[in-house]
Amino acid sequence: MKKGIRVYNLYPKLIGSMEKWIEHFDRIKEMNFNWIYINPFHSPGFSGSDYAVKDYNLYHPLFVTGEMDFSDLHGQKEKGDFLLEKVCNEAEKKGMKIMMDLVINHTAIDSPLTKEHPEWYMKNSDGSIKNPGAMDGNNWIEWGDLAQIDNEYSIDKDNLWEYWLDMILKYAKLGVRGFRCDAAYHIPRNLWEYLISNVKSKYPDSVFIAETLGCTPKQLINTADAGFDFVMNSFKWWDLKADYFLKDYGEWADKYPSLTFPENHDTERYSKEINGNKDLAIAKYALGAYFCSSIAITIGFEFGFERKIDVVQTNPSWMEDKKYDISKEISRINQIKSEYDILQEDNIIEPIYFKNHNIFAFTKESLDKSEKILVMINNDGEHINTIYYNGLYNLMGGEKVIDISHGHRMENIPDNFEYNLSPGEVKLFYIKK
Template identity: 20%
Template sequence: MLEHAVWWHVYPLGALGAPIRGEHGAPEPRLRRLEAWLDYAVELGCNGLLLNPVFASVAHGYETLDHYRIDPRLGDTEDFDALVAAAASRGLHVVLDGVFNHVAREHPLVAARPDMIRWQGDQPKGWEGHSDLVELNHDHPEVRAMVADIMAHWLRRGVAGWRLDVAYAVPADFWRDVLGRVRAEFPSAIFLGEVIHGDYAVIARDSTFDSVTQYELWKAIWSSLVDRNGWELAHAIERHAAFSAEFIPNTFTGNHDVSRMASLVEPHQLPITPYLLTTLPGAPSVYYGDEQGFTGLKTDRLGGDDDVRPPLPASPADLSALGAGMLHHYQAAIALRRRNPWLATADVEVTRRANEAISYRVTGSGNTLDVHIDLVGGGVTIEGSGEHLVV
């Protein structure tokens, strides 16, 4: 399934207008509202729905209180089951975000089972200095059993796999053990590790991830456009080719943790991004709103993620007409990918590099695509395998 995956990536708490800080108010079945967007995701060309946290949490979803309970701000289990069923009826596979490196300081384990969390002196150890995010003790056999049980619980409810939050901070042997247990019951489940730095291929192999997040490529795409530096993008594509020979990376041009591409590059350069995303090997994900040209900058302050996690309107019919141009490019790029599924596992070779332009050739299954990109002017030409596309 990973070879054919194109995900629409949604941060539900933000996209559905849930209150993030302060009093949450009465429970509300906001997940039901996402059903109005499923046909839109299909028309975009996606066959998967990659969701950020949906479990009961304190605020932004990554300080989990209960992995077995849907966050009341989003609804309950019935609302979740309805969304999964509605997605399945449209051929959309749901992947959940599993936060298994840490839990909320208020999580019952912190007080009731101190042996299952990590300590720093007489205080629970906070992840990367965040005292509200308490690290789990991944060496503890009951932590391993708990995480395996949580994964299996939701896989039994129809999800297709898991995005593993800050997977790079958890020992590889933990993942190897836990994922082995889960795969014994769900051999086709997908496990996507969030990895930012390091040797992606080694991490994927040692942890037995099916995929990892390709942050190197994401960074090279936007900074090469900003700096007019095709050399940086060429280097990243060559690194990407080596990773892709080992596993299928998760490629992206935006997600819930980074500034929107439309706020980083010039408007005339923006149409380049979906064609890069879909002509390079990997399993692409499209962060909700990027296909509409949403803007938003991530900043280092309280609420600094809010701009990149905005609410969606009630339905696609309520979107601004200003996004139609970018939507057309995303649909065209994903359609090209759908016509050429071999691209997911293709080989890629940079054939020309310069400050202001780059060309690369993608080959696989007896097919070839030549891609030429003008980083300054914003032009894209794609030729080969029956394709002729000029942007």
């Protein structure tokens, strides 16, 4: 099973030109991330949405020139290719790799492909191109700026699939090595098998992540089996109490590495959710990092940004002042994560519940049964909470338990355990069997 990755989402519209992306690489490296994920950088359709791609071979002008001038996209293409290759090379020099968004479930409704290859799209009963949509409660929400691709039944499927492969290989040649696959479970499994196998035959170090948020365990497993290296999970939304998450997670956790995050471009900023509580932000990141094989943050999480990303409106003027800086804590957590195999794996979680609901704990064993961790967290961001546990050695399967926490570390771990957890504190205990 593939070891986990640590991903920094450099949201491009918040930064500007590709030259400016590179200016962030040193501090990203200092936080011990090994991947940089960039949201769609292609030219968008009329809505301006990052996820309404108009032309997969042209760049959004902001990332090439630093300006919002769309008058000469074709003339900027060569420079865009040069800059993207430079971005990939600069990341590689610092021991990191670049990941891009792969949006092939739909295009912008005004994409030239709708005219050049109308047979690649789903149609309404009147022959018009179908807009994708989703249920919002009892209401159907249709996205009028998007055109639904028919990846499964198009009469010209062979050429459509070849188009996708050529596009991916183009960016792989420029140095992109990761592909975050948008709405992956809406796309036929055999298309993913075709794309992933062909890309990996030329670029064996390439990584594919399936965006599987909101799907059932059966859908996740079917998607993952197409050859994905990682899937995405909904750990972010789990309240650490409800049974549903562990039940679903348990169906696949020991088979498919997964990635979690405290926030992304679709969610509210976590700092806003917790009213700017720095300790809870650190705790949220630590818990996700220790629970799942892979972890990601969106630029600004480390600084307490509160303004929600908008896939249409976000621009460099939205960059916020720091409310706090937890970069060092993130660096420490990532360093610990990189040093222990068990922290780079997903496996079945055994929760431990306490009468004091501010405290939560869990154990996880490594896939080869040679390692075990115990994680304890104080979810109260304001008060100290005391944790008691008698028989910790039996729980861990031995006496040689060590404290590898990112914060204060205990020199001796007693069998009859008692400890005052500071606000938001996370303890991480480890044993090698």
